[in-house]
Amino acid sequence: MTAPKLTLYNSVSCPYAARAIIALAETNQEAEIIPIDLKVPRPEWYLKDINPYGQVPALKVNDKDVILESLIVAEYIIDLHPESRLLPTDPLQRAQTRYLIHHWSARVMPKFQKATYVLNAKQAAEGREELVVELIKFNKLLLDVQRKESDSEGPFYFGSNFTLADLAIAPFLARFFLIEKYNGNADVTLEKNPELKRFLEWREAVLARDSLQKATEPKDKLVENYRKFLKETW
Incomplete structure (x- = not known):
């Protein structure tokens, strides 16, 4: 199975977004990181095409599908590599x-x-x-x-x-x-x-x-x- 292309919209100041960064590191996965500045209003393209609520993280998969909410993003990343054992099977x-x-x-x-x-x-x-x-x-x-x-x-x-x-x-x-x-x-x-x-x-x-x-x-x-x-x- 070919690994999907991952694009993560992230803010280094956000603890919720950090969940996705940690999940990537723990599973040794690569992702393109797009920084989002939370100190200013979100750009129109982000609200329109990525997350209408303006929050981070957001994960785009294969330049098409977008996953929102930090725990869901982290679980998706983990599910791509079940051998990491980051999510118990029990x-x-x-x-x-x-x-x-x-x-x-x-x-x-x-x-x-x-x-x-x-x-x-x-x-x-x-x-x-x-x-x-x-x-x-x-x-x-x-x-x-x-x-x-x-x-x-x-x-x-x-x-x-x-x-x-x-x-x-x-x-x-x-x-x-x-x-x-x-x-x-x-x-x-x-x-x-x-x-x-x-x-x-x-x-x-x-x-x-x-x-x-x-x-x-x-x-x-x-x-x-x-x-x-x-x-x-x-």
């Missing part, structure tokens, strides 16, 4: 993968944003407390995952094998350091919380992944890019 593990990603997006990220992109110190402190509560629940999901006998021990969600569960959340972990950058939050002590031991082990392993580092801007650039989200109050 139905239960697939369900657990999708719920872990959902839980992170729906439960953890709103608290992270509340704790991070705010200049009001009191509200930032409240946000940090709420974030820890959600991270403890997330820590339990990491501990309770159903591994198969063939899954070897390791720090990732399913052991030693890096999968979509890790990949999809990785770009947001790469931005977790921002919680200390805008409020002088020197008292952020996630590392000292024994109820987050599994989460911290997992985070360290994911952050060390070469594919994530290649898909992530330098920290100083990220700090500057996210200043636009700062608010006095929520």
Whole structure:
């Protein structure tokens, strides 16, 4: 089977688009990368021919079909190379993968944003407390995952094998350091919380992944890019 021609519309500042970049790196696939500047209105050709909502990533296949939404784009890239084992074949593990990603997006990220992109110190402190509560629940999901006998021990969600569960959340972990950058939050002590031991082990392993580092801007650039989200109050 001939590999399809892939054209990825990407922004290096977007964590959602980074999912596609990581998937390409993990599967050793080539793609033409078209940069989209999210700081300005999208060009008319992009809205008309690629994504009417102006979002990234978008993936064009064989100069014809367009795939939208970051998780769907990442799964398509992964499906082209099932030997990568990035998406489990076991139905239960697939369900657990999708719920872990959902839980992170729906439960953890709103608290992270509340704790991070705010200049009001009191509200930032409240946000940090709420974030820890959600991270403890997330820590339990990491501990309770159903591994198969063939899954070897390791720090990732399913052991030693890096999968979509890790990949999809990785770009947001790469931005977790921002919680200390805008409020002088020197008292952020996630590392000292024994109820987050599994989460911290997992985070360290994911952050060390070469594919994530290649898909992530330098920290100083990220700090500057996210200043636009700062608010006095929520």
